[in-house]
Amino acid sequence: MLGQLTVKLISGTDLAPKDKNGKSDPYCMIWVGDENEIKANKRKSKVKKNTLNPIWKNQVFTFTANSEDILRIRVWDHDTFSKDDFMGQLVLPIDGYFGDYEECKEARLIEMELQNDANIKTKISGSLTVEIAFKPNPWKKLANMNFKRYNHKLVNIDEENIIAIGGNTEIHTEIYNSVTNTWDFGPSLQVPRMSGHTVNTLPDNRIIVIGGVSGVGPTQQQVQATCEMLDLNDINTGWTTIADMNQNRESHAATVLPNGDILVTGGIGSDKMSLNTAEIYRSDIGVWEVLGKLPDDFPRFGHGSYLLDDGRVLLLGGSYTREIDGALKSTAIYCPEEGNFQVGPIAPIFSTRSTSVQLEGKIILFPGSNWYHDRDNSSTKYENKLIVFYQNQNEFKIAATSPAVGTAIVHGNAIYHIGGMVKKRLQKRTLIIQNTLIPDTPNFDRYIFPENGPTCPFDLYRPSVAAMNGVIHVVGGVENKDAMEHSNVHWGLLSYVI
Numbered sequence: 001m002l003g004q005l006t007v008k009l010i011s012g013t014d015l016a017p018k019d020k021n022g023k024s025d026p027y028c029m030i031w032v033g034d035e036n037e038i039k040a041n042k043r044k045s046k047v048k049k050n051t052l053n054p055i056w057k058n059q060v061f062t063f064t065a066n067s068e069d070i071l072r073i074r075v076w077d078h079d080t081f082s083k084d085d086f087m088g089q090l091v092l093p094i095d096g097y098f099g100d101y102e103e104c105k106e107a108r109l110i111e112m113e114l115q116n117d118a119n120i121k122t123k124i125s126g127s128l129t130v131e132i133a134f135k136p137n138p139w140k141k142l143a144n145m146n147f148k149r150y151n152h153k154l155v156n157i158d159e160e161n162i163i164a165i166g167g168n169t170e171i172h173t174e175i176y177n178s179v180t181n182t183w184d185f186g187p188s189l190q191v192p193r194m195s196g197h198t199v200n201t202l203p204d205n206r207i208i209v210i211g212g213v214s215g216v217g218p219t220q221q222q223v224q225a226t227c228e229m230l231d232l233n234d235i236n237t238g239w240t241t242i243a244d245m246n247q248n249r250e251s252h253a254a255t256v257l258p259n260g261d262i263l264v265t266g267g268i269g270s271d272k273m274s275l276n277t278a279e280i281y282r283s284d285i286g287v288w289e290v291l292g293k294l295p296d297d298f299p300r301f302g303h304g305s306y307l308l309d310d311g312r313v314l315l316l317g318g319s320y321t322r323e324i325d326g327a328l329k330s331t332a333i334y335c336p337e338e339g340n341f342q343v344g345p346i347a348p349i350f351s352t353r354s355t356s357v358q359l360e361g362k363i364i365l366f367p368g369s370n371w372y373h374d375r376d377n378s379s380t381k382y383e384n385k386l387i388v389f390y391q392n393q394n395e396f397k398i399a400a401t402s403p404a405v406g407t408a409i410v411h412g413n414a415i416y417h418i419g420g421m422v423k424k425r426l427q428k429r430t431l432i433i434q435n436t437l438i439p440d441t442p443n444f445d446r447y448i449f450p451e452n453g454p455t456c457p458f459d460l461y462r463p464s465v466a467a468m469n470g471v472i473h474v475v476g477g478v479e480n481k482d483a484m485e486h487s488n489v490h491w492g493l494l495s496y497v498i
Contacts, residue, residue: 002139002457005032005065005094006107007073008131009045009056015114015126016052018077018085023050025078026087028128032065032094035072047078052126064455067095067136073128075114088114088124098134107133137454138494142473143181145174148486149476151195154466155207157232162466162473165209166193168486175235176475176490178468183490187238190228196250196268197224202283203260205232208242210264210281211249223248223270227281245288246279253305255313260284263291263313263334266300274299274320278334278341295332295343302353303328306363308391311336314344316365316389317351327352347396349385355408357415359435363389366417367404384422390442397442400450403427407474410435411467416493418465418474419456428456430493460487470494 007030018024028045043061048054065071071092077085090112097108111129116122145164152167162176163186173186189209197212208229215221225244231237245264252267252275262281269275276299278291294300294315303318313334319326328351331344354368367383386400406420406427415438417431430453437448456474463477472493479487 002064002066003134003136004455005063005069005071006133006135007061007063007071008107008133009059009061009073010129010131011056012052012054012075013111013127013129014052015054015075016087016123018087019050019079021050024052024085024087025049026051026054026075027078028056029074029076030061031072032063032069033072035070058131064137065094065134067098067134069094071132073130075128086117086120086122088126088128089117090128090130091115092132094132094134097132107131135454137457139454139457140492140494141457142490142492143176143183144490145176145183145476145488146185147172147174148488149464150462150478150486152464152476153197153199153209154464154473154475155199155201155232156466156468157235159469162468162475163235164464164475165189165199166197166212167195167464167476168192169194169215176473178471187230187235190239190241191224191226193224194221196252198252198254198264200254200256200262201232202256202262206230207232208262208281209239210254210262211245211252211267213250223250223268225249243281243287246290247275247277249275251301253303253315253318255305255307257307257313257336258311259336263305265294265305265315265332265334266303266318268301274301276300291339291341295341296330298328298330298332300328302368304351304354304356304363304365306356306358306389308333309361310391314363314389315341316344316347316363317354317368319352345394345396347389348387348398349383351383351387353405355406355417357408357410359410359415359438361391361440362438363391364399364408364415364433364438365389366402366406366408366420386448388438388442393442395442397444398447399438399444400433400448402431402450403429405462406431407463407465409465409467409472411472416453416472417450418472418493419460419463421461426459426461428459430454430456454493456491458489458491460489463487 027047031042073090075087116124149167153165164174171189174183175186192214193212198210225248228239248270249267260283265278300318304316306314315332329347333344352368356365386402403420408417415433431450432453433450460477474491
C-alpha cells in the first residue's frame with residue numbers, strides 16, 4: 001500500500017568514538033528501499049559535533065513509500081579531511097511496525113541497538129531513537145477510460161455515475177459506474193468537442209454543451225457555434241441539437257443564471273481572434289439573444305465566470321491575446337436586471353485559464369498560467385498567488401501561495417487543489433484548505449497556509465475532477481506536457497482527513 005512515511009530523528013546513545021579525541025561527529029543518512037545507499041533518494045540529518053550522545057531535536061523527514069518497503073538509517077561520523085566513518089545502521093521493515101493497514105495508525109517510538117554492515121568491518125556500539133509514522137495514501141487506481149482525453153468535462157449523472165464529454169476528436173462520450181468500476185460508452189455527440197467547449201447543467205437536470213473546437217491540426221480545426229443537449233433523467237434519448245450561437249466560440253465562459261438561462265461571454269472566434277461579445281441562451285424558448293459588447297470593448301478568453309449570490313455574474317481574468325503579455329487583471333460584472341455589463345474591481349494578479357471554487361460569499365481563485373508579462377513594469381514574472389474575491393465587500397485579497405494550473409474542487413469541508421506546476425515543473429502535490437480557514441472578510445494580514453495532502457501517484461497536467469460518494473475522481477489530462485500526450489488514466493482520492 002502506497003503511503004507517506006514520516007521519520008522523526010530524536011537521539012543517539014553511547015555511539016562508538018571515531019575521532020582521536022574519543023568523540024565523534026555523527027549524522028544520519030535516511031532513505032527507503034534499495035540497500036545501495038549511493039542509488040537511494042537519501043535525506044541527510046544535521047551533523048552533531050564532538051558527541052557520542054547526539055540530540056537532533058526531532059528533525060523530521062518525509063518519504064513516499066509502500067508498506068512493504070524497508071526504512072534504512074545509517075549513522076556516519078563526519079570527517080573534514082578524510083572519508084566519513086560508518087557508525088552503524090537500523091534496518092526497519094515498515095509493515096513490521098504498522099502492517100498493511102487500511103487506515104492511519106499512531107506513530108511508533110523505536111529505540112534500537114545499531115547493527116553492523118556485513119560489508120564494512122568496524123566497531124559498532126550504541127543505539128538510535130527514532131519515531132516513525134506511516135499514513136496510507138488514499139489514492140486508489142481505478143478503471144481507465146476507453147479513450148485518452150484532455151480538456152474534457154466530467155458531469156455527475158447521479159450518485160453512482162459520471163459522464164466524460166469531449167477532450168479528443170471522437171464523438172463518443174463515456175460513463176463511469178462507481179459500483180462496477182467500469183467505463184462504458186455513452187450517447188455519442190453530434191459534433192466532436194476536442195477542446196474549448198463548456199458544459200452546463202440546467203435546474204431540470206439537462207446538460208448543454210456549447211461551442212468548442214472540433215478536428216485536429218491547424219488546417220482542420222473548426223471553431224463551433226453548435227450546441228447540443230442531453231437529458232440526464234433519460235440518457236437513452238441521446239443528444240439533441242439546439243439552436244446555434246450567433247458567433248462561433250471556443251475558450252469562452254458559460255454560466256447558468258437563476259432562471260435557467262445561460263450567459264456566454266468572450267472566447268476565441270473562427271478567425272483565431274479573441275471576442276469582446278456576449279450572448280444569452282433563453283432556455284424556456286430555446287433561442288440565443290445577443291447582449292452586445294463587454295465593458296471597455298475589451299475581448300477576453302480563458303476567463304472565469306461566476307454566479308454571485310445576488311444573481312449577478314463576475315467575469316474574472318483571462319487573456320486578450322495568446323501572447324505572454326495578454327493576461328488580464330480586469331473584471332466585468334453582468335447585471336441581469338439591467339441586462340448589461342459594468343466594470344468590476346481590478347484583481348491583484350494576472351490570471352488566465354485559472355482553476356477556482358466557490359464558497360458562500362467567496363470565490364477562491366488558484367493561479368492559472370505560470371508566467372505573465374507585467375505591462376506596468378515591463379517584466380516577465382512567475383505567478384503563484386491564490387486570491388479570494390469577497391462578494392459583499394466587492395474586494396479581492398491575496399490569501400496564499402499555490403502551484404499553478406492544477407485542478408481544484410470543494411469536497412466535504414475542504415478545498416482540494418490537485419497537481420499543477422511550479423515554474424514549468426509538474427507537481428504531485430495535493431493541497432488542502434479547510435473551508436473554515438478562509439476568513440469571512442478581507443480584513444486579514446497573514447497568509448493562509450494550506451496543508452499538504454496525500455501525494456499524487458502520477459504526473460498529470462490539467463486532469464478533470466468530479467466528486468462522488470466520498471471519492472474525488474481524477475480523470476485524464478496530459479501525461480507529458482511537452483509532447484501533449486493525452487491520458488486515459490483514472491485515480492480516486494478516497495475520503496481523507498488531515
